[in-house]
Amino acid sequence: MPSHTPITPEQARQSMVEDLIRERVGLGMELPSPRVESALRSVPRDAFLPGLPLTEVYDQHQAVVTKRDPETDVALSSVSAPSIIATMLQRADLRxxxxxxxxxxxxxxxxxxxxxxxxxxxxxxxxxxxxxVDRATRCLKEAGLEGIHLAVADGEHGYPDRAPYDRVIATAGAWDFPPAWDAQVAPGGRVVVPMRVRGLTRCLTLERGAGAGRWRCVAVDVCGFVRMQGAGEHWEPMPLLHEAEGRQVGLRLEDGPSVDVGALRAALAQDPVVLWSSTCVGGMEPTDSQDLYMACAADGWALLTAQRGAVEAGILRPVVLSGTPAVISDDGTSFAYRCIRGSDGTEDAYEFGAVGHGPRARHVAHAMVELISDWGRHHRGRRPKIDILPASTPREALPSGRVLTKRHTHTVLNWTDTLGEKERH
Ligand SMILES: C[S@@+](CC[C@H](N)C(=O)[O-])C[C@H]1O[C@@H](n2cnc3c(N)ncnc32)[C@H](O)[C@@H]1O
Incomplete structure (x- = not known):
């Protein structure tokens, strides 16, 4: 928020929109259309977060958790951050x-x-x-906002009673694309959905492709969302490589290889080999395409997750605790994860490297560094072409690329024919 503290919700709301626009100009990102901007300037977000300080309500990056699982403390529901909401509304192109x-x-x-x-x-x-649903109904009523039909239902089945839809906007993290969405979206419609692609959550904007049940992605955006529950809920296997409470280290294996956990635990206990890629980025350059590129190119792909204590105890170098790109060697005995260091003398710039563990530590760290260098040379700032096809599509009829087979669909990622400039953020 700007230095002067806004005193009314109206002022806080206008100031949030100005922050959002200023930040996007600075990052060279697409700006919200005048219509999306007008919606953000008009709808009182404070009505949905009563009692919260305005600085938090109108922080463009703040999602506010409204419900957690009492046992695991995992967030189950939130009022999403204005910034990602603005991006998704823009992608939905609502008329x-x-x-x-x-x-x-x-x-x-x-x-x-x-x-x-x-x-x-x-x-x-x-x-x-x-x-x-009760909470949202109450907030809408108290704000005097009418004309929204709320219902309790599992999004896996869409909501046939009011179909067809011109747009489906999912605001929970999906793993797959259910057939009900295909059935309930009108011709020329769009689906905007945060979807896990080899464990990485990206907001995909999808339009119908050529052929029944086929969808093609027209924009990819970085996002984070609570997990979709219900019939479409999906949990990736996550074996632990270090189990001590507060210091856990895991590997999330979305569409990844089956692994010998014992071998990888032993690998983590061995001294690492660290290699550097000479691939550097400035502080503001987005690197999400690097994660996607490696996820697509690496066979033994995983995301390494860790509790802070594991880094503090020196078990790992500093990592993104919620998921750092990792590669497992072909023989399953060794793995490497991505690391960074400040790059020589250049402020706000850092270099990527790989930390290898296990008998093939050097080999697998080298393979990861090669992937990073490839990204740096050829794929920086690009996004893959992503197609979604029904699971019944014969293998030989799938487009070329990395095929991720899910319950209802195949997702195919291809870096040869990538998305245009406009869709890169
Ligand atoms: C991030 S919150 C939604 C935020 C909201 N759209 C807003 O206005 O800020 C995600 C919601 O998805 C819901 N959800 C999770 N799985 C679902 C499913 N299968 N069908 C419908 N809702 C689901 C959760 O209960 C949670 O309330």
């Missing part, structure tokens, strides 16, 4: 009169959608959790 299904309710996003589709439009917002 007056559109019929929209929002999966995952909080009230705020539904109110923005309502603003964008107007009186002639139709807004349906479903949540699997009755408490969330």
């Amino acid at each position: 007056p009169g559109h019929r929209v299904l929002e999966i995952g309710s909080g009230g705020y996003n539904a109110a923005l959608i309502r603003h964008l589709v107007g009186e002639r439009g139709q807004v349906t917002s479903i949540d699997i959790d009755p408490e969330v």
Whole structure:
């Protein structure tokens, strides 16, 4: 927020939008359209977060968790951050009169959608959790915002009662693309969905491709969302390589190889080999495409997760605790994960490297450094072409690329024919 503390919700809201625009100009990102900007300037976010300080309500990057699992403390519901909401609304390209299904309710996003589709439009917002639907209904009513149909339902099945939809906007992290969405979206429609792609969550904007049940991605954005629950819930295997409480280290194996956990535990206990790639980035350059590139190119792909204590105890070098790119050697005995260091004398710049563990530590760290260098030379700032096809599609009819086979679909990633400049952020 700017240095002067806004004193009214109205001022805080305008200042949030100005921050968002200033930041995007600075990063060279696409700006919200005038219509999305007007929605953000008009809808009172404070109505959905009563009691919270305005500085938090109107922090463009702050998602506010409204419900946690009492046993695991994992976030189950939140009011999403304005910044990602703005991006998703922009990608959805909502027009007056559109019929929209929002999966995952909080009230705020539904109110923005309502603003964008107007009186002639139709807004349906479903949540699997009755408490969330109650809360959103209450907030909307107290704010005097009408014309949104809320219901308790599992997004895996869409919401056939009010179909067809011109847009489906999912606001929980999906793993797969359920057939109901294909069935309920009108011709020419779009689906905007945070989806895990080899464990990496990216917001995909999807349009119908050539052929029944086929979807092609027209934009990829970085995002984080609570996990989709219900019939479409999916948990990736995550064997632990270090088990001590507070120092756990795991490998999340989304579409990855089956591994010999004993061998990899032993590998972590051995001294590492660290190699550097000479691939550097400035502090502001987005690197999410590097993660996607490696996820696509590496056979033995995994995400290394860690508790802070593991880094503090020197078991690992500093990593992104929630998921750092990792590669497992072909023979399953060794692995490497990505690391960074400040690059010589250049402020705000850092270099990528790889930390290898196990009998083939040097080999696997070298393979990872090669991937990083490849990205640095050829794929910086690009995004892959992503196609989604029904699981029934014969293998030989799939486009070329990395095939991720899920319950309902195949997702195919290809770096040869990538997305255009506009979709790169
Ligand atoms: C990030 S919150 C939604 C935020 C909201 N759209 C807003 O206005 O800020 C995600 C919601 O998705 C819901 N959810 C999770 N799995 C779901 C499913 N299968 N069907 C419908 N809702 C689901 C959760 O209960 C949670 O309330």
